[in-house]
Amino acid sequence: KAGVTQTPRYLIKTRGQQVTLSCSPISGHRSVSWYQQTPGQGLQFLFEYFSETQRNKGNFPGRFSGRQFSNSRSEMNVSTLELGDSALYLCASSLEGQGLGQPQHFGDGTRLSIL
Amino acid sequence: KQEVTQIPAALSVPEGENLVLNCSFTDSAIYNLQWFRQDPGKGLTSLLLIQSSQREQTSGRLNASLDKSSGRSTLYIAASQPGDSATYLCAVPQGGSEKLVFGKGTKLTVNP
Numbered sequence: 001k002a003g004v005t006q007t008p009r010y011l012i013k014t015r016g017q018q019v020t021l022s023c024s025p026i027s028g029h030r031s032v033s034w035y036q037q038t039p040g041q042g043l044q045f046l047f048e049y050f051s052e053t054q055r056n057k058g059n060f061p062g063r064f065s066g067r068q069f070s071n072s073r074s075e076m077n078v079s080t081l082e083l084g085d086s087a088l089y090l091c092a093s094s095l096e097g098q099g100l101g102q103p104q105h106f107g108d109g110t111r112l113s114i115l
Numbered sequence: 116k117q118e119v120t121q122i123p124a125a126l127s128v129p130e131g132e133n134l135v136l137n138c139s140f141t142d143s144a145i146y147n148l149q150w151f152r153q154d155p156g157k158g159l160t161s162l163l164l165i166q167s168s169q170r171e172q173t174s175g176r177l178n179a180s181l182d183k184s185s186g187r188s189t190l191y192i193a194a195s196q197p198g199d200s201a202t203y204l205c206a207v208p209q210g211g212s213e214k215l216v217f218g219k220g221t222k223l224t225v226n227p
Contacts, residue, residue: 004158031213043204043217056212090158094213103149104215106159 002027004107006091012113018079021110025072025093031055032074033104034066037088046089049074078112086114117142117209121218128195129226136190136221138205143183146211150179150190151204153220159204163190195225 005024013019025032033056034046045058049068066076072093078085088111092104118141128134138148147166151159163172163179165188171180178191188205202222206215 006158033213033215035215042219043206043215045209045214045216048213050213056214058214092159092215103161103164104213105161106151108158111156 004091004093004105006089006107006110008110009108010111010113012115013081014115015081015083017081018077019081019112020075020077021089021091021112023074023076023091023093023107025074025091026105029093029095029105030072031094031096032068032072033092033094034074034076035090035092036060037090037109038086043090046076081114083114085112087112117145117207117216119205119207119216119218121203121205121221123221124219125222125224127224127226130195130197132195132225133191133193134195134223136192136203136223138188138190138218140186140188140207140216142207143186144210145183145207147208148179148181148188149206149215150177150188151206153202153204162203192223195223197225197227199223200225 007022031050033048037043048056052068063079068074088109090109092106094102094104149164150162165172165181176193181188202220204220206217
């Protein structure tokens with residue numbers, strides 16, 4: 001069974017640009033969550049999608065957005081990039097939602113660098 | 116608001132030693148607790164998930180325990196190997212959601 005797949009693995013952008021990251025969950029998983037990981041702040045929750053609906057959202061500005069498609073694949077978009085957006089962006093999927101005790105499985109992440 | 120703390124932040128041990136990593140959380144109303152491993156430049160690998168009704172889980176040389184009442188979990192690694200070198204993270208769900216709250220991790224180095 002294939003794991004969580006994130007593309008691209010690496011991205012280099014400049015300030016002011018926008019970027020779209022993609023995540024394909026494990027087959028059959030309908031919940032997809034996104035996290036930002038930085039050395040200073042650690043892992044921070046961005047948002048979670050379940051059946052194409054955003055169900056939970058973290059404390060990030062509106063420049064960060066996402067969506068989920070009918071096949072459960074998800075994308076996140078960051079507009080007007082800032083230097084502080086440089087981070088490892090991780091996607092996780094799980095079989096069910098709402099804290100029913102299912103483990104979350106993570107992809108290898110997209111390393112975003114802002115110049 | 117749930118907060119997760121991991122102590123120590125870094126640990127260096129000789130190969131073959133048994134070791135314990137600690138995780139504490141402030142809100143004991145959790146559904147489960149998950150331990151992850153992260154290798155440099157990589158994503159997170161799920162190691163063990165303990166449901167709130169369980170006290171421990173085992174997988175090979177790894178054993179995780181959970182004490183909800185005291186807000187603590189430990190990850191025990193037996194007979195450590197250089198390949199165990201990585202950062203170990205624990206995480207709990209926030210309320211009844213899929214949002215995971217992570218500790219800052221323990222960076223483990225096992226020296227041959």
